[in-house]
């Protein structure tokens with residue numbers, strides 16, 4: 174597949190997210206602050222599920238990875254050692270006519286604000302400056318007085334916090350390569366042209382794992398992690414024909430990397446990086462060892478020598494994953510002569526697993542529905558929904574991606590059975606009230622070989 178052919182557009186997905194309480198533009202009442210978003214109830218639940226599934230893959234399905242949550246602001250020398258002060262920049266051009274700024278290496282993806290059918294620089298009035306390097310790190314100062322030595326950076330990646338703690342994991346956690354350290358946390362990049370909803374943000378949440386291996390195992394570990402991360406998306410239901418692995422050419426590699434492959438997804442904006450897997454070699458540990466003077470080598474008892482491990486890193490943001498699953502799951506279809514929009518999220522990602530709907534608010538139905546809701550709520554993310562017609566409630570649940578809705582109707586009062594409606598097949602099964610919890614747990618468990626989260 175070369176071009177995107179699904180029903181979703183970035184605008185449609187963004188509009189659904191706002192309408193249904195997933196994602197709101199940040200500072201909206203002040204007119205917004207470009208490409209910055211706040212996550213509403215369902216957005217938080219969806220992001221939590223993405224993170225939990227990532228942690229499942231890192232921690233539950235293997236036992237050689239441990240966790241870290243490091244500070245956002247580290248010693249400024251961190252970023253000198255890592256190469257970010259000198260090299261973490263994008264080429265920037267200004268247009269003297271319209272005063273807009275563009276990434277010089279992305280001009281072919283942008284349009285001229287004055288003449289949108291043209292690229293920047295192609296319009297008759299365009300007047301672009303020469304490209305200059307713009308460092309993407311946000312700077313701030315620590316302490317009450319702005320003076321020399323107080324300048325610090327908001328981290329542009331979580332990885333460096335892991336390298337700074339490497340020695341603690343050798344000494345305190347008694348780990349020896351091969352092992353990994355995984356971290357989830359906010360990163361900040363002063364992107365020149367953020368945009369495309371959640372795709373390119375200035376503030377985003379990264380999930381990074383640094384896998385430390387003896388140097389001769391790095392190439393094999395790299396291949397394994399590319400495959401493992403690709404499979405993770407497919408297991409969670411992402412359309413495999415919209416996923417591909419793209420190895421970087423030599424000219425494209427970052428300053429720290431000897432080998433990188435992007436896992437790309439076919440977003441409505443075209444094939445774009447979803448996740449990057451890099452073989453960072455010993456670049457980071459070596460740099461920190463030289464800049465800090467701390468010995469970060471590992472002792473190998475077999476050869477009685479010290480060595481610096483190599484590092485393989487899968488790195489991704491929660492937001493690019495969320496956008497991929499929203500786009501992939503988005504569908505518009507006609508059901509019984511009516512249009513519906515549905516989000517086909519995997520049950521282990523859906524913010525709400527099941528909704529309990531009393532058909533009407535009388536005749537003993539609300540009491541039975543509340544009883545079932547209380548029982549399910551103890552072990553599953555469920556919702557009670559009794560406002561509006563049942564058709565409206567189905568549409569609402571379809572749009573937030575709820576896999577199953579349970580309706581309590583007149584027959585429930587007579588024989589204690591309910592209908593369980595399936596979001597995708599629209600099949601309605603009549604099952605005993607007392608068996609709903611077991612049925613949902615079973616369907617959830619059999620929806621994947623990943624076990625449900627806590």
Ligand code: ATP
Nearest residue numbers: 364372373374377446447448449488489490492493
């Ligand atoms: P790009 O080429 O798209 O700018 P990158 O190669 O600079 O990305 P990395 O430094 O490899 O990205 O970051 C690792 C991951 O973090 C990316 O694969 C992506 O999932 C995520 N990421 C990077 N920048 C952003 C951003 N501005 N907004 C959201 N996610 C981001």
